[in-house]
Each structure stands twice: as structure tokens, then as C-alpha cells.
Amino acid sequence: MVGAKTLNTVRVSFVxxxxxxxxxxxxxxxxxEARVSAPxxxxxxxxxxxxxxxxxxxxxxIVYVDFxxxxxxxxxxxxxxxxxxxxxxxxxxxxxxxxxxxxxxEDADAFLSAxxxxxxxxxxxxxxxxxxxxxxxxxxSFLIDREGLVRHIHQGFRKSDGEAIERLIQEALAE
Amino acid sequence: xSRSVALFMLLAAALLAGCETVQPWERAYLSxxxxxxxxxGREAVxxxxxxxxxxxxxxxxxxxxxxxxxR
Numbered sequence: 001m002v003g004a005k006t007l008n009t010v011r012v013s014f015v016x017x018x019x020x021x022x023x024x025x026x027x028x029x030x031x032x033e034a035r036v037s038a039p040x041x042x043x044x045x046x047x048x049x050x051x052x053x054x055x056x057x058x059x060x061x062i063v064y065v066d067f068x069x070x071x072x073x074x075x076x077x078x079x080x081x082x083x084x085x086x087x088x089x090x091x092x093x094x095x096x097x098x099x100x101x102x103x104x105x106e107d108a109d110a111f112l113s114a115x116x117x118x119x120x121x122x123x124x125x126x127x128x129x130x131x132x133x134x135x136x137x138x139x140x141s142f143l144i145d146r147e148g149l150v151r152h153i154h155q156g157f158r159k160s161d162g163e164a165i166e167r168l169i170q171e172a173l174a175e
Numbered sequence: 176x177s178r179s180v181a182l183f184m185l186l187a188a189a190l191l192a193g194c195e196t197v198q199p200w201e202r203a204y205l206s207x208x209x210x211x212x213x214x215x216g217r218e219a220v221x222x223x224x225x226x227x228x229x230x231x232x233x234x235x236x237x238x239x240x241x242x243x244x245x246r
Contacts, residue, residue, distance in 0.1 A: 069200065069203065071202070071203045071206040071207070072206070101200035102203065103201070104203070107203070127200050131198070135199055135200060138200060138202070140199075
């Protein structure tokens with residue numbers, strides 16, 4: 001025979017267990033996130049040759065920061081578009097910076113060797129930069145204006161997204 | 176009694192240490208083919224289509240239509 005008191009303790013334990021679980025799930029880390037009209041988080045990451053590039057190196061440019069990975073399907077579609085944008089607008093002051101977040105560098109290298117990418121590619125296998133930018137999906141791109149403020153955040157990528165992105169870049173360049 | 180409750184709570188708290196949020200940029204392994212619910216999306220659609228039509232039980236996979244297999 002289970003006493004009413006025992007039953008009560010079990011109930012209390014159960015409820016507190018659920019509450020503790022919910023608390024653990026909702027506990028959000030207090031890192032900063034890139035927001036539109038706010039300054040973009042700075043970064044310093046190695047490129048393919050190992051030399052470090054930082055966001056400050058591109059100051060005065062319109063910077064298109066794109067977070068990508070070799071295992072991400074939409075990223076595959078974004079590469080030709082980014083290449084075209086680079087070819088078209090690099091001399092007008094657009095810098096495309098594609099930050100790779102692959103944990104295995106070989107995957108990224110294999111991906112890059114199979115396609116054309118003449119824009120800047122940087123590597124962050126530790127995932128620090130996407131966290132600072134508050135990346136919520138792959139790929140996510142951030143359009144940063146000449147003052148270093150985030151102008152537009154684009155999540156995911158479809159082939160048709162290229163036109164909208166190009167328009168935003170044109171607007172930013174015209175200012 | 177209260178000791179066993181304390182022990183239970185301790186074990187429950189230990190379980191919470193296993194909670195981990197996978198960030199979007201950490202999904203390399205999760206995106207691998209072996210990790211998908213169905214290994215081939217198109218094949219699964221075809222099999223489900225045939226199955227629900229042959230069973231005359233359309234709707235079991237959320238599809239509309241009768242048992243003729245024409246939808």
C-alpha cells in the first residue's frame with residue numbers, strides 16, 4: 001500500500017524534474033548577435049594560405065559575409081551566385097567573404113576544389129564566428145555597409161534569392 | 176524517504192548534463208545520408224503511393240485521394 005505522503009513526494013519530484021528539464025532547454029546563452037542596423041561582430045580568421053583576415057581589412061567596402069558548409073545543400077547553390085556577384089561588383093567595392101564552418105577541413109577543400117570561388121574564403125572550424133553572428137540556419141549571409149553596420153540578413157538560399165540579394169548590393173553600392 | 180528523493184533528484188540532475196543543443200553549423204554528421212529518416216526521398220514517396228493505393232487506405236500517409244492509385 002502506497003501512502004499518500006509517498007505519492008505526494010513522487011509527484012513533487014516528478015514536477016521538479018520536468019521543470020528542471022524545461023529550464024535546461026530554455027537557458028539561452030548570452031552571446032551577442034548580429035542585428036540589422038547594428039555594428040557587425042568583428043572576426044579574424046585564417047584563409048586557405050593560413051594568413052589571417054579580419055573584417056577590418058574590408059572597411060570602406062560593402063561586405064557580404066556568408067556562412068557555409070560543404071554538407072549544406074543550399075550553400076552549393078549559393079556558390080555560383082556569389083561568384084557572379086564577385087565578378088560583377090568586386091571593382092565597385094563589394095567584398096564577398098565566405099566563412100566555412102566545416103569541422104573537417106578536408107571536406108571544405110574538396111568542395112572548393114570542385115567549383116570556382118575567386119572571392120575570399122575563410123575557415124572557422126571552431127564555430128566561434130557563426131555564434132557571434134547568431135547564425136540560425138545554413139547558409140546565412142550578412143550584408144554589411146561601408147560603416148560596418150549590418151544591412152540585411154539572409155537565411156537559407158534558393159536560386160531565385162540571387163536577384164533580391166543583387167538588388168540589395170546595388171542599393172548599398174549606390175549610396 | 177527524503178534520502179531516496181534526494182538521490183533521485185541528483186540522478187535526474189545528472190541526466191540534464193546530457194542535454195545539448197546542436198547548432199546549425201554543427202550539423203555535418205546529422206546531414207549525412209545515414210542519418211536521414213528515409214535514405215531516398217523520391218523512392219519513399221513512390222513506395223508510399225503504391226502502398227496506400229494497394230491497401231485502399233489512402234490518407235495513411237497524409238495523402239488525398241481514393242484507392243485507385245491515380246493520385
